[in-house]
Amino acid sequence: MSMSTPQKIRIEDLGDPVLSDFQKAALAFGERNPVELSTDVVLSTAVEKTGLDDFGPEDFRERLALWLDEVEQDSEATALARFGLFNDCVRHASNRLRIRDLYERHPEIHDVEISRPIIVVGLPRSGTTHLVNLIASDRRLRSMPLWEGQQPVPDPREEPGPDGLDPRYVRSAQSWEGMRRSAPLVAAMHPMNPDHIHEELELQLPDFSSYNQEWILRSPRWRDYYLAHDQTPHYAYLKSVLKILQWFSPRERWVLKSPQHLEQLGPLLTTFPDATIVVTHRDPVSVI
Structure with a gap:
């Protein structure tokens, strides 16, 4: 089997960006x-x-x-x-x-069990997304698409449109299209199509604690605050939202992933003590 060489991308206007009409x-x-x-x-x-x-x-x-x-x-x-x-x-x-x-x-959701999840852990840009997609191709496993993570609980006032699509999916697709047009190179780094498997750190965002802010903002004070506080309660919150997703769509075993877990293995394993951890082993220099 032949494999195509990834296209090289060279940014020529970093110091003085040339904006598209959409970006303007x-x-x-x-x-x-x-x-x-x-x-x-x-x-x-x-x-x-x-x-x-x-x-x-x-x-x-x-x-x-x-x-x-x-x-x-x-x-x-x-x-x-x-x-x-x-x-x-x-x-x-x-x-x-x-x-x-x-x-x-529905307090019975508390009784939903999240057992033996498979959790992919590794440095950012080390192939964790490819690996979780490979593992999740086993249809017996439960994974979380982006559109579901962005709004885990549907709005009871909304119904699928004439095309049968969940309104949450439609909003996620619109958001990705806007991102793709405003920052075209994101697709080469980390595509966020609505049906692609997404990192479960999204489920910590309603509790406003995640390293996600470091990716999208200059946030040194948040970085220091985040690292100074035990994240176990926020991993427990993540698990509570996973229970909701499993309650809506039961499946026996989850496959999850986030580079964030690499610096939070203690809280991760406290929350999911029976997890199988899959680590991507990469040369840190090549990752950077």
Whole structure:
């Protein structure tokens, strides 16, 4: 079997970017739609969006406030970056409300068992995405597509469209298309098609604790805060959302993956003590 050589990508305009018409329009959209990066505004918007108001334990507010303040204090953050963070945080808060509400209405979800998950762990850019997709090709295993992770609990007020597609899938596809057009090279690094398997760190975002912010923002204060706090409670939150997904669509065994786990093996194994850990062994220099 022959394998094609990956196309080399050379960025010629890093110091002085040449923007496409779509990128210019996106930046202009951000300027026309300023947002207030405050915890109260994010949460009130989520309440209005969902019709729910019980966020559960309030400790997440401190973490949300830090996420927002990192961008508020960044003088180089564009209006579009502020708009994107605001909407992401509203989505996470909305998911938190829906998750809390579903558990209140269906406490039996607590009894769902997540047994013997297969968890892929490795450095970023070391092939973890390819490996998890290979393992997940075994149809007996349960994996999480991006569209499901972005909104684990469906909105009961929504129904599939005439095409039969879940509205969550449609929103995820629209989001990816916007990202693909605004940052075309992302597809070569980490494609985020709605049906592609996604990292379960997405399920920690409604609890506002994940290393995800380091990937999308300049966030040194969040990095230090995150590393200084035990992440076990947030892994327990992740597991509680996995239980919801399994309750909706039962399957015997999960396959999961995230490079984040490499620095959180303690909390990971405390939460999933019977997990099988699969590690990608790569030369760190080649990964960087």
